[in-house]
Each structure stands twice: as structure tokens, then as C-alpha cells.
Amino acid sequence: MPNTPPQHLSPKRRRIFFALMLSIPVLVLATLYVGSVFARGGWSYYKFRIRQHSWSGQAWQADPTLGYAHVPGFRGRQSLRPEVTQAIRIDAQGFRVPEGGRPPGRSGPTILSLGGSYTFGFGVEAEETYTDLVASHFGGRGYNAGVNGYGLSQMILQSRQLMETVQPDIVIASYGYWLPQRAGTRYSSTRFAAVPVPFVAGDGAPVDIAPPAFRAKIFDLRMADHLTRPPGPVGALVYLRRVAFPLYFHDDFQRLRVRVGERIGSEPRPLRDRAAVARAGYTEILENATAAGARLYVLDIMSYTPPSVAEIEALESIPGLRFVPTRDILWSHVEGETHDDYFRVFAHWVDGVRVDKHPNAFGHQILAEEIWKAIEADQADPEASPAP
16 A cells, blocks of 8 residues: 655644634633632622622722721611611711611711721611710711721721811721721622722831722612612523623632732732731821821720730730720620620511621620710820820
8 A cells, every 4th residue: 555645734734723722722722711700709699689789779889098988968767687787878978877867956066987898887876886986975076987897998098188177076987906906908809809909018107008909890780779679580690691691700800910010019018016006096086186186096896706915915015096895895794704695685676687797786886885984084084084
């Protein structure tokens, strides 16, 4: 049998062959990625529809400095369960106020509170928060700047922005281990997306705070509108098309860009040392408050977990800082020593079921009492209080 000479591909066919070979892994990766978007979108839709905690309307918007912020003038309701809701009203400056507005005509001290959801008062009415209770006790005006999910980096930025606007006499800055922890991360986690937030990149003076890595997409998608749609396959497909695909395509690309930037050194890295973040952050808030003629009180809200000794020592070592502990007084109301015992007194319950662990109205009352006791002690004996 005669030997058949080997057939060689022409240059054009060779290019086509190699293009096809390269396209196969690309198509496989693209298929896997689209499948992951479907899976994440379907899971987020499921969580979105069954979640117990919900808000009516669009309460937040993207912010180039803070990552996200309240929508000025927002009015709506938050719910722990469909049958348990609280009124939410945000004034034109972004502060939470009672449904009827901030009480006018008070001549007492002006009080500014900085913090996250504990300060905001998740699960309670505005007038039940420790900010409003302290302001009412002294016949003053309370400015509640707490925002759900905020960390120490946003509190520092707020202290730079709000002192001149509010001109407070007293500043209450909350402390819990999660606040400096959040200040050392790029993203604020939500049920549906990772929202870029400012973070502490260095503990100098003033604190080096890096801006959000990119503009959050989730606030442009008006997710609350999908709560009005009937659940089911059609609603899920609409959610995937209008929310999941735009959100995940945008965020995945941006996060990849940021990760590459970290590797090549073009993106700053968060400072992970919580004690260093806490000391630098609360020192600057103290300096900003003092420059505005206000006295700072740092309220310990980390009451149901063991204290971070390093962070507490860092705070107590700051000259002039007034630290208000609350752990002992809160636990004095608890019969038992476990978290469940604590939450039985201070968490939110509906029909015998714990629906949220944020402090209830009773918890806010005790926090408020500890703050005003510290303020009254300083007023009675100014020389005994820490010098600003």
C-alpha cells in the first residue's frame, strides 16, 4: 500500500483551528460564570422574598464619601415581622427623627450621636433611641446620625462633616468591636451585594481614610420595588434581568479590578489592626469634637460578648476621652449568664420567637441612663472629668 503524504493545514485553516481551540475554555468559563450569576441571583431572590426584616421604599443612596447614606426626606417603615413595624423618617440633613419631626424650641444641649444600627435604633421608634432619650432628659435637641451598617471609618468622616453643621455641645460615639472591624474592610456586606465603603488605610493624624473603591450599583436598582410583585417564576425572571445580572456583572468586574490593583500596588490596603484603628479613630473624633467646643462620650454597646481587652485599653488610654461602660449594668438585669439569657431581656421577640438581637426599647433606656449619669457627673464636678 503506498504511503500517503501527510496533509498540512493551510495558514487560514490553522488560524481557525487555534481560534476554536482557544474559544472552548472561554465558552466553558463564560457558561460557568453565567450559571453562577443565575445561582446567586436565584438565592438572593429567595432571601429577598422570605426575609423578615424589610423596609418600605428606598431608604439609602450611594454616596461618594461614605459609600452610602440616607435618602434625605425619606419616610417609610421598617419591619421585624410583617405585623411588627416602626416608623422611619429621615430629615433633610440625613438624621433620623421621630415620625412627627424633631421637637422644636428646646433650650438644652445639642446632642450628636455617631454609630451604626445600634445608634440608629433598628427595631425601635426614633423617640425610643438613646439619642432622643438623652436629649429629652436634658431638654435639648438630638441629632441621630446613626446609619445601619456604618463602621468607625464613616463615624470619623461624619465627625469631620457634622461638627460645623450641628454645632453640638455633646457628642456620643458608640463603640462595639464590629465598628473598628468594619473600618478595616473594603466592603459592607448586605444580603445581596458587597457595598464599597471607606476604610482606614493608616493610623496617622488625621486618620488616613481611603474612599470607596467604586460606586455601589445596588442603590440604582430599586430592589424594594420587587417586593410588590407576586412571588413566583415570572417575578424571579424579572428580578434576575433587572437586578441580579446588572448587579453581579458590575460588582464582579469592579472587585476584580480592585483585587488586581491591590496586587500591583495601585490600590491602598485596609489597616487590619483593630486596636490601632480604634485608638486612631476615636482620638480623631475626640479632637474634632473638642475643636467644635463639644464633649465626647464613647458609649460601650458591646455588652453581650466578651470585651476586647486590647481595644478597651486603647480607648481608655486616650487622654480626655470619656468612656461610658454599660456591660455590668445591663447584665445586672439578666437572670443567667448565657447569650440566650441576655437576649431574653434585651432582644426583640414576637410570639415567643427572637426576631432580632439589636437592643429593644428597654435596652435603649438603660444605655440612655448611663450616658446622662456620666454627663451629670461631669456637670457636677467638671474637674473630675477627663480634660478635653
